[in-house]
Amino acid sequence: MNIAKLSVKLKQYEEQCFQLISNEEDYFSSAVLIPLVQIAGEWSIVFEVRSQDLTWQPGEICLPGGKVEKTDMNSAMTAIRETTEELGILSTDIQLLGSLKCLVSPLGVIICSHVGILSDYAHIRPSQSEVSKVFTVPVTFLLEHPPLVAQMEVATRPSEGFPFDLVPANFNRDWRKRSAYSVLFYQYQEYVIWGLTARVIYSFLEIYKELP
Structure with a gap:
């Protein structure tokens, strides 16, 4: 992997995540880090298995990251802050290379993804409250094994208290299919990397494949 060329490629997307979105308040704004490490001379990506004690997506596979807080200067700071908390490392252990294009999920999530190199995999001490392994x-x-692709449908339904008297009489009051989107699945050993995490990884690999 040519780190210098990768960094140049990623710099073009830095901090453009929320600039084109006028209704950001309608989304859950988050940031993740794609942590790269060298193991036996080969570049690898570090993934987390979420703790079973978490109320949201327990036991699922993810990248370090979380909600963008108002106190964060930018989404890169969010990604670094969350990574240090979840992996038990220092911010100085992370060399930030750049960013991907932002991802807007059909389910109302904005993800700003950043790429960074971890100085030493052995430094990782996962937070037991958030990360099981x-x-x-x-x-x-990942490059040699393309993801399985499935389809997910999105439907809408008016919630309780919707003002039906203000819309046409034939307005649909039940579930209505609106769209469909692709869901990706990467399988590695006993692990299944899927959903938004897989989509972020796919975006990174697409950029990586363009490098000379």
């Missing part, structure tokens, strides 16, 4: 996947494996 960590593992790595070689970048070459």
Whole structure:
């Protein structure tokens, strides 16, 4: 992996995540880090398995990250802050390379993804309250094994208290299919990386494949 060329490629997307979105308050704004480490001379991505004690997506596989707080200067700061908290490392252990294009989920989530190099995988001490374990996947494996692609449908339905008297009489009051979107699945050993995490990884790999 040519780190210098990758960094140049990623710099063009830095901090553009929320600039084109006028109704940001309608979304859950978050940021993640794609943590790269060298293991036995090969570049790999660090993934987390979420703790079973968490109320949201317990036991699922994710990248370090979380909600963008008002006190965060930018989404890169969010990604670094969350990574240090979840992996038990210092901010000085992270060399930030740049960003991906922002991802707007059909389910109301904005993800700003950043790429960084961890100085040493051995430094990781996962937060037991949030992370049950960590593992790595070689970048070459992900490149050589395209994801399984499935489809998810999105439907809408008026909630309680909706002012039906203000809309046409034939307005649909039940569930109505609006759209469909692709869901990706990467399988590595006993792990399944899917959903938004898989979409972020796919976006990163698309950029990586363009490098000379």
